[in-house]
Amino acid sequence: MSHQHSALCDELRPALPDYLDGVAREDICRAIEAHLAGCPECQVQVDTLKKTITLYRAAPSEPVPGDVHQRLVRVLNL
Amino acid sequence: MENNDIQLVRAAQDGDKRAFAQLIEKYENRVYNLARKMMRDPQDAEDVLQETFISVYKHLSDFQGDASFSTWLYRIATNASLMKLRGRKPPSLSLDEPAETDDASALPRDLVDWGITPEEALLSGEVRAQMDAAVTQLPETLRAVFVLRDVEGLSVQETADVLGISVPNVKTRLHRARLALRDHLSAYFVESGMAVRKEMRE
Numbered sequence A: 001m002s003h004q005h006s007a008l009c010d011e012l013r014p015a016l017p018d019y020l021d022g023v024a025r026e027d028i029c030r031a032i033e034a035h036l037a038g039c040p041e042c043q044v045q046v047d048t049l050k051k052t053i054t055l056y057r058a059a060p061s062e063p064v065p066g067d068v069h070q071r072l073v074r075v076l077n078l
Numbered sequence B: 001m002e003n004n005d006i007q008l009v010r011a012a013q014d015g016d017k018r019a020f021a022q023l024i025e026k027y028e029n030r031v032y033n034l035a036r037k038m039m040r041d042p043q044d045a046e047d048v049l050q051e052t053f054i055s056v057y058k059h060l061s062d063f064q065g066d067a068s069f070s071t072w073l074y075r076i077a078t079n080a081s082l083m084k085l086r087g088r089k090p091p092s093l094s095l096d097e098p099a100e101t102d103d104a105s106a107l108p109r110d111l112v113d114w115g116i117t118p119e120e121a122l123l124s125g126e127v128r129a130q131m132d133a134a135v136t137q138l139p140e141t142l143r144a145v146f147v148l149r150d151v152e153g154l155s156v157q158e159t160a161d162v163l164g165i166s167v168p169n170v171k172t173r174l175h176r177a178r179l180a181l182r183d184h185l186s187a188y189f190v191e192s193g194m195a196v197r198k199e200m201r202e
C-alpha cells in the first residue's frame, strides 16, 4: 500500500492534541474524521496515540507498600 | 470532599495529629504513585513520599485554602521529585520556558500499527515495565506534565495550576510526551513481535 502524504495531514496535525483530549471544536472533529477515513497514515497515528493514552490510564496504580507506610508514619512521629 | 480536606487541614494546623494522619491515609497512594512514575529508583520514590509529607507538615500554616489541598499537595510532591531528579537544585523557572519548536510532532518515517491490539494483551507485566521505563526516559518537564495529566488523571487546568505553567504549555508538553511514549512503545512492540512495521510511503 502506498499513500501520498498530503498537505492536509500537516494542516490537521496541530488540531490533534485537542482532538485526542475530546475538546476539539465540532467542525474540526468532523474534518479530522473525514480525513482519517481516507488516510491510513494519519489513522495509525491517531490509533496508536489513543491507545498509548488508554494504556497509561488503564494501568492500575501501585498502593503504598505496608513497610513504606510504616516508615512514613514513623518519620512524621504520628 | 474538599470541604472535608479543609477541615482536616485546619485541625492539623491546630496540632491535631490524628487529622494529619487522616490526610496521609487519604493522599499517600496518589503521592507515592506520582513518585514511582517520576523516579527510576523505588528508594527515591519513598524519599519523595517522605519529603512531601514532611514539607506539608512544616508548611501547613502556609496553606490558605485558596487552592485545593490536592493541588497544593501535588505541587509539593512534584517539586520534591524534580528537586531530587536535579540533584537537589530547586526547580528552575525553565519549567515555563516555551517548548522548543522541534519536529516532535513530525510523522515518523515508518509506522507501526498496534492501535487495535487488544488491551489485555498489552497489559502484561512486561509491557507495564516497558511503559514505566518509557516514562522515566522522558525529559523531566515533559514527565511531570504527563504523570499529572495521564497517570494521576488531573485536568489540563489542574496540571497547569500544579506546575505554575500556562494551559497551552501543558497541552504542548503533554502532546510531546505522548508522542515520545508512543514511539518508545512502537519500537518495543515491533521488537517483541506484537506489531509489525509497515512502510506506507513509496
Ligand SMILES: [Zn+2]
Binding pocket: A006, A008, A009, A035, A039, A041, A042, A043
Ligand atoms: Zn493524513
